[in-house]
Amino acid sequence: MSNVLRRMHARGRGEAHRAATPLELFFDLCFVVAVAQAGRQLVHALAEGHPGHGIPGYLMMFFAVWWAWMNFSWFSSAYDTDDVPYRVVTLVQMAGVLVLAAGVPRAFDRGDFTVVWFGYLVMRLAMVAQWLRAALSAEGEERRTALRYAGGVALCQVGWLGLLLLPSHAKPWVFLVMAVCEMSVPVFAEHRQQTGWHPHHIAERYGLFTIIVLGETVSAATVAVQSAVDEHGALGLLLPIAGGGLLLIFAAYWIYFAVPIHLHLASNRQAFLWGYGHYLVFGSAAAIGAGIEVAIEEAAGKAHIATFAASAAVTVPAALFMLTVWLIHSRHQKRGFLQQSVLPVSSLLVLACTFAGHQAVLLAGLVAAVTIAVGVTLTARAASREAAA
Structure with missing residues (x-):
């Protein structure tokens, strides 16, 4: 009967093995x-x-x-x-x-x-x-x-x-x-007393919603490519957009989950800024998929906009995602100037890809892939130095 009706007591912040239900x-x-x-x-x-x-x-x-x-x-x-x-x-x-x-x-x-x-x-x-x-x-x-x-x-x-x-x-x-x-x-x-939210649990919940948003982005881009191929068969223009978009989505996943953020969430002071900042993280992640659809429609001749505008529909949210994830999420676990500068510099490079015409999305995807490679390399070197010390 305990599962039928319980007293709603606050959960403990130190509760072990707390996971999403x-x-x-x-x-x-x-x-x-x-x-x-x-x-x-x-x-x-x-x-x-x-x-x-x-x-x-x-x-x-x-x-x-x-x-x-x-x-x-x-x-x-x-x-x-x-x-x-x-x-x-x-x-x-x-x-x-x-x-x-x-x-x-x-x-x-x-x-x-x-x-x-x-x-x-x-x-x-x-x-x-x-x-x-x-x-x-x-x-x-x-x-x-x-x-x-x-x-x-x-x-x-x-x-x-x-x-x-x-x-x-x-x-x-x-x-x-x-x-x-x-x-x-x-x-x-909560200005007098904090509720008993669980840092590891809330970090997992945000991570799961990030996956859901990125999954919706993959779905939207897939449908757009399928529709364009069925109607026009312009594979020469569509494949670079699809490939670059996929690289951007994969990179977005990698960037977000590269650090264990629950260690940073010690109190409401950190949690409010981190939690509210995810409006831009989630919103930009979802907008990447919308931008890929727009770029595909423009390449297929179905959109009434310039190539520059269609490219910006992808590169702007992608750059915003990188910068926002660094600002509220990743920088708390990065050490040294080089590690801290990777995502801000990459976001500027992704924006610069807007001027590359129909190759903009592909170039932005390649920049994102290089960003991951550089980040992994710098992290590995830092870990090696710490082990040697």
Whole structure:
């Protein structure tokens, strides 16, 4: 009967062998749909030559997806009881994710956030219920922290009504203000006492979501290549893009998982900056796949943009990924000027590849591959010096 209903006590930070659960993995898979929807809308906007609409729209939709995932992931790291009520409420949250994903095209194309807001409402009611349940089982400052979370999440959901009630020109500003308010809730809620999130567990959760985003990128690029080959057979232009894109994706995986970041996550001071910074990591990783689709459509003559713009759709997010991973993730484990400079320099070189015409993606992929080789070599030399000392 213990698995039917348990008291929702905080998990211990020093808990051994803490790993992601099957329920958490199932939860993450629901976000594949939402990420794919946001990426697909970005492709359409960029291919039609509307970056001024596509990029802000993508940033807003991806924030909605990312923040919904963040809310659950950090809560589950601190309070996962894996009993019946916890599982049922989590499944309700997953239903909300799917509703949100269904509303992404309408929000992106028409500025109609009704379906997205309702999906968020479903998720938020479940999230508030989880925090209230945690408060019932806690005492003192831990209870007040849970109540602050419940209240903050509920108030922010009310604030998002501005997307439904205010005119179109005000919606980007509403989104910006509410995004700041959302990210302020954890800072406010935990200013007296930290929740019991687990460093190794949360690092694993972020790593798994990185894999999911990169997997979606591979899928999007594969479909784009298949479509172009079926319709045009322009293998001479498509194969370099496909090869360079694949090298970029493989390099993104290697770069992210090169260091054990959980050793850096000692307190909220490190965790907030690292966790929030992943908005750019995840968003740029997903945008690489969208950019590959755009580059393929341009090479096949289906996109209404210049080759330079199509190349930039790949190189800019790839460079942003490299730089952001170094800034919030990799640099904490790098030693010496040479190791620290590899990713920043490589990000600049990837950007420079934008001017290489139809070979831009292939050259960017080769730069990424060389980056891995240089990084591995420098790490091996540093390890040899330490062993000799």
